Structure formats: structure tokens, C-alpha cells
Amino acid sequence: MTDSQVVPSPSFRLAYVPGVTPTKWVRVWGERLPQVPLTLVQVDAPEGSATLRDGLADAGLVRQPVDRSVLSAIPLYTETTVVVVPKDHLLTALDEVELAEVADEIVLHPLDDTLGWQELPGRPAFERPATTADAIELVAAGIGVLLVPQSLARLHHRRDLTYRPVPDAPQSQIALAWPEEATTELVEEFIGIVRGRTVNSSRGMAAQSKEQQQAKQQPKKKPGGARPQQGGKPAAKGGGKGGQSGRAGAKKAAPAKRAKPKRRS
Known part of the structure; x- marks a missing residue:
């Protein structure tokens, strides 16, 4: 395979505006998808929509309003x-x-x-x-x-x-936004994290990664059926006459010798 045919490793770029703290979601991402690096992209509040529209980030934690003609958005919380x-x-x-x-x-x-x-x-x-x-x-x-x-x-x-x-002042709302035409599997993973889904609640990359890790931890079965008994020798099968067990042609056990009588004094 030449250099031009090498498929780049997946990555995820998350934009965020001043005042937003994405730490907890970034930490969960690292736990669930350690194989996919997440890069934070800080942008000024007025540039949030433009950053996503121009493809400079895969998703963003931005302030409303956003350009809904090209972006999808999920409202997260409203600030005081x-x-x-x-x-x-x-x-x-x-x-x-x-x-x-x-x-x-x-x-x-x-x-x-x-x-x-x-x-x-x-x-x-x-x-x-x-x-x-x-x-x-x-x-x-x-x-x-x-x-x-x-x-x-x-x-x-x-x-x-x-x-x-100031309770009667206008308020700012934070939303998770992303380009509507670029709703990738990684975007869906981040939406699940922000919404509080567990790793088992979806069939995305995080769940698949967990299943692969569990499969690696399970012991491999040895070929050849049942394991032999301790000592390495299989148990003898019954088959003699009268229900006696033992190998065919095995010698009978010699009778025990009688003890000699003691002499009287």
C-alpha cells in the first residue's frame, strides 16, 4: 500500500465559545473512544456558526442563535x-x-x-x-x-x-450544533455523551469498542473437546463380564498371603 492509499485515523474536532466548559464531556469521550483523539477548537462567540459552516470543526458548543439553514442544533442550557x-x-x-x-x-x-x-x-x-x-x-x-x-x-x-x-435581562442559551449534512457516526457519539447516554444504550463506536475489549479479555477455548482428568490419563471404561471394570486382558490381583501361626511356648 502506497502513502496515497493510507486511510487516516479518525479524529473529532469540537469547537467551543468562551464561557463554555466542555471538560466533563471530553473526559467521557476519552474513556469511551480512546482510539479517536478529540481536538478542542476555541472560537469567539460570533464565529461559532461560521466555524462549523466552513468545516473547521465537526461539532461545536456555541451560543444561540445559530444558522439553522445549514446547521442542526440541540439546546443544552440557559445561562443567568x-x-x-x-x-x-x-x-x-x-x-x-x-x-x-x-x-x-x-x-x-x-x-x-x-x-x-x-x-x-x-x-x-x-x-x-x-x-x-x-x-x-x-x-x-x-x-x-x-x-x-x-x-x-x-x-x-x-x-x-x-x-x-439580573433576572429580567435577556439570557444566553448554549447549544450543541453541527453541519446538518455532516451528521457522522462520531457526531452521533458526541450527541449521546452530551445527552447522558450510557455506553450500552447505543450500537455506536463506543459500544463496539467495549465489545471488542471484552472479547479480548475472554479466555480462548482449547481445541479437542473435554479436558483429560488430572494426571493426564483418561478414565477407564467399564466393559468386562459381570459389569467388572478394567482393560481387557488385565491380570487378576494375586490373593493376599496368610500370616504364619505363632508357636506356643
Whole structure:
């Protein structure tokens, strides 16, 4: 076989956006499909759909909305929206913050915003920060406040900042997405892992791999039927007259000798 005829080993590329933690699913993948390496591809939130559409990843953990004209998607969970403020801000006195309570604040609106505001609350900043990370720096500088999904607030955590939940704000939803025309066996395996299926609940690659491992661990049967009895000699078959056992022509056992009588004194 020439180099041009060598079939490449299978692999799986998983894209994920900032704030998403795929660790637990990657660990399960490694346990079930150790023969198929999984490569993580980190992308910015606005690039999630484009990465999958262009074939740069097999599946992705992305933020809604996605391009449903070419992608399939399974909603996974919805994140709580929080407002990020300095630790000495007046809003930190509240356990939860309503949108009306930020009406007098400068609310930063980064270009990579993930909440899809129809109308941004508060007062707009002079210009929009390029990224969420840049907006966090402006919050630390006392320029304004920022509303983001809680995972992004944790991702960009700083000691001088804190956050509070905002129940009436728009929320961001995380979904597992993949190109509809490229729903491969490996994609189906990852869907099963994300949905919590066990290795025995499907007939995919993971189940086949487990069956192959179990087959290797089972002892091989020796040819030749039943094993001989201990000692290596087969048991003798009955067949003599009167039901006596033993080989044909075997000699009869010699009678036992009588003991000589003792002399009287």
C-alpha cells in the first residue's frame, strides 16, 4: 500500500465559545473512544456558526442563535445574566438587580455581545468596546457596568470586581450544533455523551469498542473437546463380564498371603 492509499485515523474536532466548559464531556469521550483523539477548537462567540459552516470543526458548543439553514442544533442550557460592577458599587448592596436599577448607569455594549439586546438599558458609552475582555477593563476603571452571561463574568474574574444576577435581562442559551449534512457516526457519539447516554444504550463506536475489549479479555477455548482428568490419563471404561471394570486382558490381583501361626511356648 502506497502513502496515497493510507486511510487516516479518525479524529473529532469540537469547537467551543468562551464561557463554555466542555471538560466533563471530553473526559467521557476519552474513556469511551480512546482510539479517536478529540481536538478542542476555541472560537469567539460570533464565529461559532461560521466555524462549523466552513468545516473547521465537526461539532461545536456555541451560543444561540445559530444558522439553522445549514446547521442542526440541540439546546443544552440557559445561562443567568449578571451585571459586573466594582466591589464598592452601590448595586452590591442588592442580592438581585433589576434592569430599571441600571437606568442611570453607563452600560457597556461590546461588539462580541452575546445577549442580543433589542434595546440596551442605561446610558450608552461613548464607543463600544471591541471585546468583552476590553469591557471588563473599563468596568474596573470605573467607566461603566457590563451585563453578560454568568460564565463570562467568571471567566474574566478580577479581585476588584463582583457581579449580581439580573433576572429580567435577556439570557444566553448554549447549544450543541453541527453541519446538518455532516451528521457522522462520531457526531452521533458526541450527541449521546452530551445527552447522558450510557455506553450500552447505543450500537455506536463506543459500544463496539467495549465489545471488542471484552472479547479480548475472554479466555480462548482449547481445541479437542473435554479436558483429560488430572494426571493426564483418561478414565477407564467399564466393559468386562459381570459389569467388572478394567482393560481387557488385565491380570487378576494375586490373593493376599496368610500370616504364619505363632508357636506356643
